[in-house]
Structures are given as C-alpha cells and as structure tokens.
Amino acid sequence: MEDLIIIGGGPAGLTAGLYAARSRLKTLLLEKLSPGGQVLLTDSVENYPGFPEGISGFELMDRMRRQAENFGLDIQSREVIQLHLTPDKKEVVTANGLLESRSLILTMGATPRKLGIDGEDRLTGKGVSYCATCDGPFYRDREVAVIGGGDTAVEEALYLTRFATRVHIVHRRNELRATKLLQERAFAQERIAFVWDTVPTRIVGETGVATIELKHVKTGHLSQLRVDGVFVFVGYDPNNKLVKSLLELDSYGFVLTNNDLETSVPGVFAAGDIRSKLLRQISTAVGEGATAAFAAERYLENRT
Ligand code: NAP
Numbered sequence: 117m118e119d120l121i122i123i124g125g126g127p128a129g130l131t132a133g134l135y136a137a138r139s140r141l142k143t144l145l146l147e148k149l150s151p152g153g154q155v156l157l158t159d160s161v162e163n164y165p166g167f168p169e170g171i172s173g174f175e176l177m178d179r180m181r182r183q184a185e186n187f188g189l190d191i192q193s194r195e196v197i198q199l200h201l202t203p204d205k206k207e208v209v210t211a212n213g214l215l216e217s218r219s220l221i222l223t224m225g226a227t228p229r230k231l232g233i234d235g236e237d238r239l240t241g242k243g244v245s246y247c248a249t250c251d252g253p254f255y256r257d258r259e260v261a262v263i264g265g266g267d268t269a270v271e272e273a274l275y276l277t278r279f280a281t282r283v284h285i286v287h288r289r290n291e292l293r294a295t296k297l298l299q300e301r302a303f304a305q306e307r308i309a310f311v312w313d314t315v316p317t318r319i320v321g322e323t324g325v326a327t328i329e330l331k332h333v334k335t336g337h338l339s340q341l342r343v344d345g346v347f348v349f350v351g352y353d354p355n356n357k358l359v360k361s362l363l364e365l366d367s368y369g370f371v372l373t374n375n376d377l378e379t380s381v382p383g384v385f386a387a388g389d390i391r392s393k394l395l396r397q398i399s400t401a402v403g404e405g406a407t408a409a410f411a412a413e414r415y416l417e418n419r420t
Pocket of ligand 1: 163231263264265266267268269271287288289292293315349350351352394395396397
C-alpha cells in the first residue's frame with residue numbers, strides 16, 4: 117500500500133511529488149504517457165519566476181521531473197482507468213493492475229476545448245490544430261486563422277507570426293480577454309489581423325483546410341476566409357472522467373476543494389488546472405502541488 121498516489125505529471129503533480137518524496141512518504145506518480153503535461157506544448161514560458169530570459173516548456177518540465185526524481189520520486193507510465201474511494205483506502209485501477217494508497221492527489225489537468233463545428237474533427241491533423249508549437253512550422257509563408265481571444269490564443273498567434281505571413285485572430289467579441297501585455301504585442305504585430313465579433317461556423321476542405329465559414333455575431337452575416345490552417349484556442353475542459361461521479365465539481369466540471377485542497381472525499385486532494393479556481397498558470401499549479409502534498413502528509417499523520 118502506498119502512502120500517496122499522484123495522478124498526473126504536469127507542474128502540479130511533479131511539485132506534489134517533489135514535496136512528498138522529500139517528506140519520505142511512500143509515493144507513486146502515475147502518468148499516462150510521459151510527465152510534462154500541457155506545458156510541453158508551449159514554446160517559451162515567460163512568466164514563471166526565476167527565468168528572466170524565459171525557458172522552453174520542454175526544458176522547464178524536464179527540470180521539474182529530474183528534480184523530483186533526484187529526491188526519490190517513483191514515476192510510472194500507467195493509465196488509470198477507475199478509482200474506488202473509501203475513507204480507509206483509495207483503490208487505483210490501472211491498465212496493468214490494481215494499486216492501493218492511503219491518500220491521493222489528483223493533478224490530471226485539462227484538455228483544449230473543441231469548437232464543435234462541422235469539419236473540425238475531420239480536418240484535425242490536416243490543417244486544424246490545437247498546438248502552435250507542434251504544427252506552426254508547417255505554415256511557413258502561409259495564412260492561418262487563430263480562434264479565441266484569451267492568453268493562449270494571443271500568445272500562440274504571436275508565435276505563429278514566425279512562420280505565417282498572416283495570422284487572422286477570430287474573436288467572438290470586440291475586445292480581447294488576453295493580458296494587456298500580450299494585447300499590446302499583438303496590436304503591434306503587422307502580420308496579425310483581427311476579425312471581431314465573429315465565430316467560425318464551418319471548416320471547409322477535402323484533404324486540408326481550404327476556407328473557414330465565419331458568422332458575424334451581431335448581423336448574422338456569413339463570409340468565407342481563405343486560410344491554410346486553423347488553430348483553435350478557446351479554453352480548456354477539465355480531465356474529470358475518473359472522478360465525475362465520485363467528487364463534488366463546479367458547474368464547469370472542475371473539482372471543488374477546500375482551502376487545504378482537499379476534495380469532497382477525505383484523503384483525496386486536487387491541485388493544478390483540474391481544480392475549480394481563478395487562475396490557471398504554471399506558478400499557481402506549482403504552489404498548489406506543494407500545498408496538496410503538505411495537506412496529504414498532515415492527513416496521513418492524523419490517521420496513524
Ligand atoms: P480562456 O482564458 O478561457 O479564453 C478562451 C477564449 O476563447 C476567450 O477569448 C473566449 O471568448 C473564447 N471562446 C470560448 N469558447 C468559444 C467558442 N465556442 N467559440 C469562440 N470563442 C470561444 O482560455 P485560454 O486562453 O486557453 O487560457 C486558459 C487559462 O490559462 C487562463 O487562465 C489564462 O490566463 C492561462 N494562460 C496563461 C498564459 C500566460 O500567462 N502566458 C498563457 C496561456 C494560458 P470570450 O473572451 O468572449 O469568453
């Protein structure tokens with residue numbers, strides 16, 4: 117029986133693992149593929165303190181993993197299929213066997229949201245993308261559309277200007293949600309054009325993207341925009357499949373916790389993007405990972 121199982125290997129999970137390993141809890145971190153989480157999709161991280169020149173998402177996560185492993189954290193690539201939660205014991209069913217733990221920290225994060233429009237699924241990987249770092253280089257000297265007006269959309273649109281001759285940011289309102297600094301950069305970037313008060317209604321193409329159909333939300337007017345690629349950044353949905361029927365969630369499906377990051381089931385904690393909260397950042401995920409590990413340790417102490 118483990119003292120603690122952490123599910124998910126992004127910044128929150130790896131930090132929880134680092135703290136738990138240093139506290140000498142018998143800890144296992146489970147990750148479906150390899151640790152890193154969504155940060156791996158980010159070309160450059162500029163607002164994680166301590167890196168004044170910025171740091172690549174891959175390098176930051178590699179450092180976090182190595183640091184946790186240096187203190188003895190056991191990281192295993194195993195997909196979790198089901199959880200059984202009781203006050204005494206948490207059972208973790210994985211693709212290759214059952215694991216038992218006295219406590220759990222959930223750090224499964226969130227997944228990019230889809231638009232849910234015609235052509236999106238069919239053309240995913242053939243011009244429709246959710247990762248500029250992965251697919252941006254395919255659009256050298258081409259035109260692309262970015263859907264969304266938040267931090268991710270604007271940051272990734274700026275990144276795409278390294279390759280594309282024109283990046284059309286299509287946003288459903290007439291002002292951006294993104295941080296002011298990112299807005300200033302986007303407005304100053306000549307390769308970025310804005311399409312305000314507009315939503316995509318259809319992505320058209322046979323073997324690749326040919327055009328997207330756009331609808332003006334105020335007039336209802338339909339138009340076509342010729343682009344070679346469509347990058348969708350319209351927020352994230354929580355990876356809550358395992359806990360949907362077991363824990364209290366907010367109306368968007370994010371896991372509710374108290375101040376100590378404990379969920380509605382004692383001994384089960386949550387940290388990072390999966391949690392219901394105001395700000396989803398690497399810096400907030402890291403702080404929550406530390407808090408959750410400390411709270412789990414206290415929970416275990418109180419039960420012995
Ligand atoms: P977000 O802040 O939720 O923004 C989503 C954007 O997509 C909004 O502009 C929203 O429009 C739009 N949108 C949502 N559903 C849509 C739909 N069905 N059709 C068209 N547009 C739609 O998501 P995010 O930008 O991915 O950011 C998520 C979190 O990560 C935020 O807390 C953000 O601050 C953080 N983040 C931070 C950084 C950074 O600090 N560098 C980088 C990336 C992400 P409305 O504005 O009208 O709602």
